[in-house]
Amino acid sequence: MPLLDIRNLQLEFGTGKDALRAVDGVSFTIAEGETLCLVGESGCGKSVSALSIARLVPTPPARYVGGEILLNGRDVLKMDQRELRSIRGGVVSYIFQEPSASLNPVFRVGNQIKESLKLHRPQFATDEEVIRLLKLVGIPAPESRIRDYPHQMSGGMQQRIMIAMALASEPKLLVADEPTTALDVTIQAQILELLRELKQRLRMSILLITHNLGIVGDIADRVAVMYAGQIVELSPARALLQRPLHPYTQALMNSVPQLGHELDRLQAIPGNVPNLGQFPSGCRFHPRCPKAQSDCSQKAPELVEVEPGRWVRCPYWK
């Protein structure tokens, strides 16, 4: 049994005929110790899907209209408040793009980590454990840093503190939503390296969200590519990076800046991401697709396994 098994998840914002379906039939699994990257342009539903794992999308305005989110075999969508509290920040921990969203500026970072320990592992709410966590995330001289306030630390160090807070509960699944987007490239690489190390040391599963396919090669076991509320390609990472099958994934690959190449070779994907509620008929990507055929505007393609472990939502992937 995989740690996480999302089946045909459907989530809408609003009600009645004004309802907008932000997540439309998303399915994926994450095994114990596995890292899955969720990739796609802004607004495609990555965050809403990820927040759903601990049912953190506020309802209303959102409404779950179908599907299951099985965490250790238990459906999160059917849990009561008590059970939800125990998985939030416990079995599933989140780190976000902005440290300021999780760190409180008026408390010393050591105390913030201790609060997290008190909630989830009270017997370990000690300075020693805080220092051990800070060491784990690569903070130099942790004995003196525990008394720092967030503003006394650089962005990269604040991000490490957030990761330490997320690890305090010893989560089975760490969800990292664009954790490096606000950081400069060198620090980004260091944080990704840290996540990869932690994954190996703690045998933790990771769901890493990014709009940059360029960073997934270093850390992902598998990749799910989302477009307009649906998964359009799901594949082992290496195979996908070597030979992306869906035209949208191919376009995303072409828009990854290559080290050492001229920036003007960077191809933005032509056209715009369709707005929620204004998805084109048939294949949602067809107006922007260089391979579109005449029937792509009529028939909505299914996600089909075209090679072992490789799923593609496009009949013309070959």
Ligand SMILES: Nc1ncnc2c1ncn2[C@@H]1O[C@H](COP(=O)(O)OP(=O)(O)OP(=O)(O)O)[C@@H](O)[C@H]1O
């Ligand atoms: N509270 C909300 N009310 C209404 N619509 C929402 C709400 N939250 C998200 N949406 C819509 O749901 C869709 C998916 O949003 P989501 O935040 O998951 O996108 P994303 O893929 O994470 O994008 P980004 O890369 O910009 O973070 C978007 O169209 C967004 O506008």
Ligand SMILES: [Mg+2]
């Ligand atoms: Mg997002």
